[in-house]
Amino acid sequence: MNDLQIVPDIHRTDNLLEGYLTPRDLAKQLGVSLRTLSRWHAQRTGPRRVTNGRLILYRATSVRDWLDARESQATRPERKARELRK
Numbered sequence: 001m002n003d004l005q006i007v008p009d010i011h012r013t014d015n016l017l018e019g020y021l022t023p024r025d026l027a028k029q030l031g032v033s034l035r036t037l038s039r040w041h042a043q044r045t046g047p048r049r050v051t052n053g054r055l056i057l058y059r060a061t062s063v064r065d066w067l068d069a070r071e072s073q074a075t076r077p078e079r080k081a082r083e084l085r086k
Helices: 023-030 034-043 060-070 081-085
Strands: 050-052 055-059
Touching: 023 034, 023 055, 055 060
Parallel strands: none
Antiparallel strands: 050 055
């Protein structure tokens, strides 16, 4: 019996960028324009991103963290004026 062991090919690049989004993909998922993403970056209010030359990528976990940080608590409905006078 011949026991074959499968060794992963470390030179395969198809999964190298798994977990990253292009600006076009992120803009589509967030429902904003590419220009909005650029503006957020310039204002330092958008999600963190990775650049390599002209290549811009957003790590999905960083985008989720950014979204979590922007989450707001539900506010209580304002009391009616009548209730405040009691």
